Amino acid sequence: MLNRRDFLRLVVKGAVLGNFLNLVGPPLEKAAAAGEVNRLPVIWLETGSCTGDSISLDNIWTPALMDILYKILDWRYDWVVMQSSAESAFQVLLDTVENMANQYTLVVQGTMLQRDGGNYNHIAYHDGKLITGLELVRRVGLKARYVVAIGTCATYGGVVAAYPNPTQGTGVQNILPERRVINVSGCPTHPDWIMGTLLHLALYGEPELDSFGRPKMFYGETIHNNCPRRRYYDQGIFATDIGQKECLYRVGCKGPVTYADCPIRRWNDRMNWPIGCNSPCIGCTEPGFPDKMEPFTAHFPDIPFPGGTRMATDKIGLGVLGLTGTAITAHLAASLYKGRLHHNLLKSTVKQNSRPPVKKTKSAKTYRLKKANPATPQPNSPGSS
């Protein structure tokens, strides 16, 4: 049986070689068959989402997904992969909640829609009553051993909760404040992140999490730090347009603020990843995606103004600096015209014993040195001080 240290080593090695589950699967299958591992019962609920994370999970090639679902984990309820349907399927969920309380793991995919008591998202029908996602996640989540939110929708609201968020969508943690939710974010989530987290839960319990509840083994480093194009950044060589092979920082890459191991793990069985095909990272694993990451070709999100107008942060910043410069120039011109500049400079620089007599000081035009008048004692002349 793998110890935790070996498991974490395989997480990294599997990312580099592109066969994490292939490395982890066989020893775990053996251990499960020998009864050394208690298979972790899993309930997978889907709320407001596009099913993208389930599709992403299907991308596990080796070993086959079914091997993991049935030999290592105890995949009990998931409407996408279940053969049964309707009451018989839902009865499996009810039985698991009833008989395996505090043993099973709840996996949630999708945003929690809160508006109108969650009635924009019905995910079950039981006893002649529609059950909302909000209600079922709370009911099942409170009795679960672990609660795992899969995908950026379930973790932080994601695309469904984007502005103007008409359904008042939010992440699972916000509707289950009593429980610590493990967030496996991403749009979609990488299959290794899902399975790696579930396997860690089954074998060693809760993994080490970052401040946003994400397992550090997958979200411990920024995209930027591991990016194969980092050398371009360090040399100051930037792409000026999407599609170029240099560092995409200038065209809005969110790699510096995005924590995930995409650069080493890559996607679609290690075929490629966004930056690998010359497109900037859009920061899909971070809280606030997509609102805080849009526009994807700029560093900062646009700032909304009343009336629906939006303006780029950089433009506002440059505008503030430009306005300051204009105000300073205008004030300088006005000071020159009004004579204030002359007055202030003379007042603060010319010493009294050499201070020349001055005319009226109402405006610049009349602010002149007086011509030498023999009747008037001049500065530095005897008797002037």
Place this chain on the structure above:
Amino acid sequence: MRQTLKKELQKGSLRHQAIPAQPALVRICHWGFALSMAGLLLTGFELHQPAHFLAFQFGQEYIIHLTFSWLSMAFFMLRVTDAIFRKDRSILVGFKDIKNFPKLLSYYLFLRSSPPPAGKYNSGQKLFFTSWLVLFILGSILGLASYDQGEHLAWIVRLTGGWQMLRWAKYAIAIYFGATISVHIYLSLTEDLSRLQAMITGFEDKFEHAKTR
């Protein structure tokens, strides 16, 4: 006030006197902080939006940015410690300053001929200095949190709502500093050069009546 000064000057009854205004430590901190802030802001803006015409090495520029940030924090802490030990509250804004600020603003807008009476610093300066105090502390904490990349101060990242918002907040603070420092430099050069002189030599020229000497 200006008319009175003019009359006094013409009568020759005023004399200037150099009085000590800024202790050496304050001057060192001021110029050290000014230079490091200038470097910090310029490298920060360049790191944020690289200019095409500047072929900088970003690895080195980042190190320079960090160096300036550590230096500015050192000068800031030195100045604050000095102010605490000397019980110097002159840079902090008070209720009276807020009350006087509209008068000062009307002076800057040429609606009155002279600024309202003030002590060592006027109300506008105090507003700037106090805001810099608060925002520099905030900016430093945000900077340290981003420097540590979640190893320490992770709660700050969480509080701000993520790395992207943390970066946004740092940018907003940098813009504020950029704008207000420009105003500060402009007014220092055009309002009272003896104050600027005091920040270099330590002594400020003040007028006093010849009879009192």
